[in-house]
Amino acid sequence: MKSFLTAILIVYSLFLTACPKDTAVRKAAKASYELSGITVDVVNATKKAYDAGIIGLAAKDRLAGYEKTITSGGKHFNDVLSGYIAQTAGNLTADQVKILNTILSDQLVTPFLAILQELALISLDQVAYLRTAIAALRTAILIISGTIADAGFPDASRRLAYAG
Amino acid sequence: MPDNKAAVLVEIATELIVNELKRRAVAKGMTVDELVAEAQTQWQQAEDATDELSREGHDQG
Numbered sequence: 001m002k003s004f005l006t007a008i009l010i011v012y013s014l015f016l017t018a019c020p021k022d023t024a025v026r027k028a029a030k031a032s033y034e035l036s037g038i039t040v041d042v043v044n045a046t047k048k049a050y051d052a053g054i055i056g057l058a059a060k061d062r063l064a065g066y067e068k069t070i071t072s073g074g075k076h077f078n079d080v081l082s083g084y085i086a087q088t089a090g091n092l093t094a095d096q097v098k099i100l101n102t103i104l105s106d107q108l109v110t111p112f113l114a115i116l117q118e119l120a121l122i123s124l125d126q127v128a129y130l131r132t133a134i135a136a137l138r139t140a141i142l143i144i145s146g147t148i149a150d151a152g153f154p155d156a157s158r159r160l161a162y163a164g
Numbered sequence: 165m166p167d168n169k170a171a172v173l174v175e176i177a178t179e180l181i182v183n184e185l186k187r188r189a190v191a192k193g194m195t196v197d198e199l200v201a202e203a204q205t206q207w208q209q210a211e212d213a214t215d216e217l218s219r220e221g222h223d224q225g
Contacts, residue, residue, distance in 0.1 A: 029199035030191050036206030037187045038180070043213040045176040050220065052172040057221045064218045071214050075207045082200050090196060 024092045025085060028100055032078045035108065039074060042115070043067050063118055066111040073107025 022030070046067065050060040080103060084096050092100070191199060 026196050026199075029196045029203070032203040033191055033194070033199040033206070034184065034187050036203045036210055038184060039210040040206055040213060041180050041183050043210060043217055045180065047213075047217050047220065048172060048176055050217075052169060054169050054172060060221065061218070064214060067210075067214045068218065071207060071211045074203075075211065078200060078203045078207055082204070085196065085200065 023090070024097055025081075025090050028077075028081050028092070028097075029085075031104070032074065032081060035070075036074055036078070039067065039070050042070075059118065063115060066114045066118070069111040070108055073103060073111070076107060077103045 043064075046055070046060060046063045049055045050057075055063070077100065081100060084092055084100075088096070194202070
């Protein structure tokens with residue numbers, strides 16, 4: 001377990017080195033691409049946890065509800081971004097970045113934080129060493145959520161900073 | 165078995181990180197249009213997977 005946590009820390013340090021040369025539109029496009037992939041992975045992880053008996057039906061349903069919200073928000077974010085790219089040939093205005101930031105914060109970060117909270121509640125019912133594994137899962141989701149912070153959207157970044 | 169549950173959780177966490185590293189490597193070589201198009205496909209996959217997950221455990225029969 002120690003080596004696993006060390007690996008997580010190494011990966012985390014890699015994730016902190018976002019490319020500073022990326023434009024706002026590229027950062028937003030990368031965030032949408034990475035978050036959509038993460039969401040697929042998190043949904044699959046929820047199914048795996050339910051099938052293994054780690055979470056019950058009620059917890060699975062709550063997580064599926066949050067994941068549905070993330071999916072709807074992500075599709076909305078991508079559609080809005082796509083429209084802006086077509087309108088502006090790739091240069092986002094300050095107002096457009098503000099709108100994307102609001103969508104990201106309200107429709108993606110909020111349900112992600114709810115999932116983290118849900119995982120914390122699940123851990124209360126488990127034996128001590130299971131909590132370590134669940135903590136590793138929470139850390140993984142939190143690290144991966146750093147994609148949002150790397151995208152250069154301040155509201156979302158600030159909210160995620162409090163989630164540790 | 166708690167041991168098995170812990171193993172599944174570690175496997176899940178590892179998969180999440182490995183997949184994310186792969187995505188980050190692939191994203192470096194993609195244009196903005198490609199990123200947005202691929203994101204659209206993945207968001208649709210996520211929606212389909214979520215719908216299936218919501219139904220699990222509630223299926224009739």
